[in-house]
Amino acid sequence: DTGVSQDPRHKITKRGQNVTFRCDPISEHNRLYWYRQTLGQGPEFLTYFQNEAQLEKSRLLSDRFSAERPKGSFSTLEIQRTEQGDSAMYLCASSPTSGYVAGELFFGEGSRLTVL
Amino acid sequence: AQRVTQPEKLLSVFKGAPVELKCNYSYSGSPELFWYVQYSRQRLQLLLRHISRESIKGFTADLNKGETSFHLKKPFAQEEDSAMYYCALIKGGSYIPTFGRGTSLIVHP
Numbered sequence: 001d002t003g004v005s006q007d008p009r010h011k012i013t014k015r016g017q018n019v020t021f022r023c024d025p026i027s028e029h030n031r032l033y034w035y036r037q038t039l040g041q042g043p044e045f046l047t048y049f050q051n052e053a054q055l056e057k058s059r060l061l062s063d064r065f066s067a068e069r070p071k072g073s074f075s076t077l078e079i080q081r082t083e084q085g086d087s088a089m090y091l092c093a094s095s096p097t098s099g100y101v102a103g104e105l106f107f108g109e110g111s112r113l114t115v116l
Numbered sequence: 117a118q119r120v121t122q123p124e125k126l127l128s129v130f131k132g133a134p135v136e137l138k139c140n141y142s143y144s145g146s147p148e149l150f151w152y153v154q155y156s157r158q159r160l161q162l163l164l165r166h167i168s169r170e171s172i173k174g175f176t177a178d179l180n181k182g183e184t185s186f187h188l189k190k191p192f193a194q195e196e197d198s199a200m201y202y203c204a205l206i207k208g209g210s211y212i213p214t215f216g217r218g219t220s221l222i223v224h225p
Contacts (some may be wrong), residue, residue: 003159031211040125042202042215043160056212091160095211102167103150103206103213107160 004108006092012114013082020078021111025094032075033105034067035091036060043091049075050097082115089113118143120205120216128222129193137188137219139177139203149179149186150213152202160202163188173197193223 005024013019025032030051035043046065048056051072061067064082069075079086089112093105119142129135141147149166164172166179166186177188186203200220204213 033212035215040217042120042122042217045212045214048212093160101162101165103148103165103204104162105213109159 004092004094004106006090006108006111008111009109010112010114012116014116015084016081018078018080019082019113020076021090021092021113023075023077023092023094023108025074025092026096026106028096028098029094029106030072030097031095032069033093033095034075034077035093037089037091037110038087046077046090079113082113084115087113087115118147118205118207118214120203120214122201122203122216122219124219125217126220126222128224130224131195132192135188135190135193135197135221135223137201137203137221139186139188139216141184141186141203141205143184143205143207145208147208148206149177150204150206151175151177151186151188152204152213152215154200154202156199163201193221195223195225197221198223 007022032049034046037043045058047067049069064080067077089110091110093107121140151163153163154160175190200218202218203216
């Protein structure tokens with residue numbers, strides 16, 4: 001297992017198109033997080049899953065955004081009708097429940113979205 | 117709502133100089149504080165936690181509840197310390213970190 005995997009790494013799309021990002025967490029990590037990071041800012045929380053349950057969503061997650069984690073394994077983040085303001089790095093992270101070290105999230109390399 | 121403030125976007129020092137990266141927070145309860153680091157072309161990773169009270173790569177951080185601060189310190193900076201550093205807070209009962217905007221540390225030879 002090489003860690004949290006995200007796909008695609010880069011996505012360029014035109015305004016109004018839909019995009020989907022995938023995250024594969026570390027095996028047996030029950031918790032999965034999505035963050036967004038824009039230039040000059042730290043990661044901003046979007047949503048959090050424990051197994052397949054989406055337990056928390058940020059106000060940043062407008063109705064154009066949807067995230068799923070079927071079967072509690074991989075997760076997808078879909079953005080519909082993209083806007084230029086959606087251009088950002090989308091980060092996925094995971095953490096275990098068993099053997100959890102408080103605050104230790106394992107991050108992926110991110111998926112960079114550019115909306116033209 | 118909780119908030120993490122890192123006042124410096126950039127900190128530039130010479131090798132061997134002391135380093136202090138500032139972090140202030142606002143939260144009415146008892147938070148857990150962390151420092152994350154991102155080296156060039158690497159993933160964001162946990163550096164240290166306030167509850168561990170340990171030194172990692174020569175870095176230490178003390179939680180000062182009176183000043184609501186959690187500054188990261190190292191007495192003698194090394195070139196390999198150059199990276200982005202993010203302060204993060206988790207509020208009581210949560211598993212979700214709130215991050216500051218980050219400070220870029222550049223250590224010159």
